[in-house]
Amino acid sequence: MxxxxxxxxxxxxxxxxxxxxxxxxxxxxxxxxxxxxxxxxxxxxxxxxxxxxxxxxxxxxxxxxxxxxxxxxxxxxxxxxxxxxxxxxxxxxxxxxxxxxxxxxxxxxxxxxxxxxxxxxxxxAIPQQVKKAQQNLSFHGIALDLGTLECTYMEQKIELTGIELSVLSELMKHSGQLISKADLTERILHRKLTAYDRSIDVHVSRVRQKLKQAGLTQDIIKTVRGQGYQFIAA
Missing domain, CATH: 3.40.50.2300 (Response regulator)
Known part of the structure; x- marks a missing residue:
């Protein structure tokens, strides 16, 4: 049972x-x-x-x-x-x-x-979603191990919640591409984006904050006002 x-x-x-x-x-x-x-x-x-x-x-x-x-x-x-x-x-x-x-x-x-x-x-579902990627992700000293679901910056572990891990994974998998807030909301939170819903903005902000606390000085998640977010690849 x-x-x-x-x-x-x-x-x-x-x-x-x-x-x-x-x-x-x-x-x-x-x-x-x-x-x-x-x-x-x-x-x-x-x-x-x-x-x-x-x-x-x-x-x-x-x-x-x-x-x-x-x-x-x-x-x-x-x-x-x-x-x-x-x-x-x-x-x-x-x-x-x-x-x-x-x-x-x-x-x-x-x-x-x-x-x-x-x-x-x-x-x-978050661990399964993240593990669907074909390889581990690594940019700017950030490494996302899709086997252990661990994130590190310069080998220093970063504690992320399940949703934050999924947000970072989604952005890194599509590095260099603009992802709309509506798409991120549907992919991560599994619901439609509604007016005045800032949930995905706050989760992205928390990922940024934790990367900064780990020592990353460059803001590698670009906000495109009124459109969405882009992970800077290079």
Missing amino acids: EKALSVWLIDDDTELTSLLSEYLCHNGLACEIFNLGAPVLTALKQGKLPDLMVLDVMMPGLSGLQLLPSIRSHTDVPVIMLTGRGEEIDRILGLELGADDYISKPCNPRELLARVQAVSRRYN
């Missing part, structure tokens, strides 16, 4: 988490509820991991935006942020800190289930 997808619901709204948990469990998922951020860190330190987390931005004590960097220091499992409707700054900050997707509150349980399933499929 296939193992049920395990989801952590992290939100101080007990009524909402109970409702969402009931719906997700009814649809075959295994849910654990955390109404505060601190117990999440305790569970992670004990080596416990779900397949996916749903994390509220605003919580008393340790907020979702404060908790997310600590989560990312332990694991790259997918994280879907719950944000206030219309709070674009929260969505952008969440993505910049390593979230994989977001959904506005109050959220429909059916929509959340669809997002959870889509993000999980996307996350699990």
Whole structure:
């Protein structure tokens, strides 16, 4: 029997988490509820991991935006942020800190289930997508090993999330070519690009930031305003 997808619901709204948990469990998922951020860190330190987390931005004590960097220091499992409707700054900050997707509150349980399933499929498909390339990729001292799914700069390992790895792989495989934001969104996030959707921009920005932190001084990912991105080959 296939193992049920395990989801952590992290939100101080007990009524909402109970409702969402009931719906997700009814649809075959295994849910654990955390109404505060601190117990999440305790569970992670004990080596416990779900397949996916749903994390509220605003919580008393340790907020979702404060908790997310600590989560990312332990694991790259997918994280879907719950944000206030219309709070674009929260969505952008969440993505910049390593979230994989977001959904506005109050959220429909059916929509959340669809997002959870889509993000999980996307996350699990990333290694296979990256490995489809015929050879390892290497430019500007950046080496992407498609066997181990490791990225290094001048032999120094760069920690990338699954989506960041897929973004860099897609850009490097098409080095010298312009890839539109719409194409990147469909290839990486497996959804259509919509108005005001900056998700792919933030993931590209995080890749740039990590390359710079590793010591790469040249900006090798060129932004073509209004069109997309191009990995500089030479």
